[in-house]
Amino acid sequence: MKKILVTGGAGYIGSHTLIELIKLGFEPVVYDNLSNSSPVAIERVEQIVDQKIAFIKGDVLDKTHLTQVFTEHEFFGVIHFAGLKAVGESVAKPLKYYQNNVSGTLNLLEVMTDFGVKNFIFSSSATVYGDPEMLPIVETARRSCTNPYGQSKLTVEYVLEDLAKSERVPSWNIISLRYFNPIGADASGTIGEDPSDIPNNLMPYISQVAVGKLEKLSVFGDDYDTPDGTGVRDYIHVVDLAKGHVKALEYIAKQTSAFGFEPINLGTGHGTSVLELVGAFVSTTGQNVPYVIAPRRAGDIATCYASADKAKTLLGWTAEFDIERMCVDTWRWQSQNPQGYHSN
Structure with a gap:
């Protein structure tokens, strides 16, 4: 069994990745400060996989604690999810983002170097x-x-x-997974995206409006150079995304020599606009999602979607689930957990 440190493993993408890791025989150890996640997510995953998962409450900014964790565990590699991720907040609080996302990663890499752990999967972004x-x-x-x-x-x-x-001779295996907009939830409806505050991402905002937690959706800009004027993004089912991380880990495990750094997109290969996503959600779930057009947000762009050819060629990975499935799974999670992890 290969033991994997999963920083941010109690979060949205991290919790779904735990399931896929365990399915394929890896042993995840979660390291999470719970700033935008819940220990309930770990408990729910344990119910899904029917086994205990090692959980350590800790911050990647705490290098001493990270060192202690590496002293107590022998890791094959690290999947690094722990990071702040809201575009709007980053514009308002840039220092917070550089401190957590950059300094925290430096701490992690330094400790990995000290312990000779050289297999690293980074949660990057299409941004x-x-x-x-x-x-x-x-x-x-x-x-x-x-x-x-x-x-x-x-x-x-x-x-x-x-x-x-x-x-001179590479010893690191580093895969930077650049992904787009994860949405959806595990088919059980017991784990999903649960923002600690008002959602910064589109899909949880849509589902919280549908469940009555929020009054209406704000669509930020309808004057972009896109077919309907709203922003176009590459939405990917979180389970597909989780499987992509495990495929990357399996790829590393198969290597006979270190390859250095490899960036790989994880996406569906096509874009969906904000209004198209709202329409798909309404038609698949039957729920009403009132919305208003609001001014553009700072830092947003018109269109962004990926080529996933490299992931298919190198990792043998392709996205399986369509937008309709993403909407259905999101609504199952949201309707069963209207207050997220605090509802039960």
């Missing part, structure tokens, strides 16, 4: 591409960010690239 010059976006596209959140992810990518190149 590193900024306002793309061509669509769909390929991994070799120019990187240029439009907000501090994306810039913090890109800064970490530069660090990872330099780390991979720092040795």
Whole structure:
């Protein structure tokens, strides 16, 4: 059994990834400060997989604690989810984002180096591409960010690239998974996205309006150069995304020599606009989602969707679930848990 440290493992993507890790025989150890997650998510995952999961409450900014964790466990590798992720908040609080996302990752990499753990999967983002010059976006596209959140992810990518190149003979296996907009939930309806405050992401906002927790959805801008004027994004089912992380881990495990740094997109390969997503949710769930058009948000771009060809070729991974399935699974989670993890 290969033991994997999963930072931010109690969060939305992390909790779904735990299930896929366990299915394939990995042993996850969760390290999470619970700033935007809940220990209930871990308890629910334990019920789904019918086994206990090691959980450590800790912060990646606490290097001493990280060192203690590595002293107590022998890890094959690390999947690093622990990071702040709201574009709007990052514009208002850039220092908070650089401190957590960059400094926290540096701490983690330093401790990994000290203990000779050189297999690393980084939760990156399509925001590193900024306002793309061509669509769909390929991994070799120019990187240029439009907000501090994306810039913090890109800064970490530069660090990872330099780390991979720092040795004459590479010893690091680093995969930076650049993904787009995860939505949906586990088919059980027991785990899902549960923002600690008003949602910054579109789908949880839609579902919270549908369940009556929020009054109406604000659509930020309807004057973009897109078919209906609203922003177009590549939405991906969180279970597909979780499987992508495990595929990346399996790829690393199969290598006979270290390859350094490898960026890989995880997406569906096509975009869906805000209003198209709202329409799909209404038609698949039968729920009403009133919305108003609001001014554009700082840092947002018109269109962003991925080429997932490299993931298919290198990892043998493709997204399986469509937008309708994403909506149905989201609504199952939200309707069964109207207050998120605090409802039961």
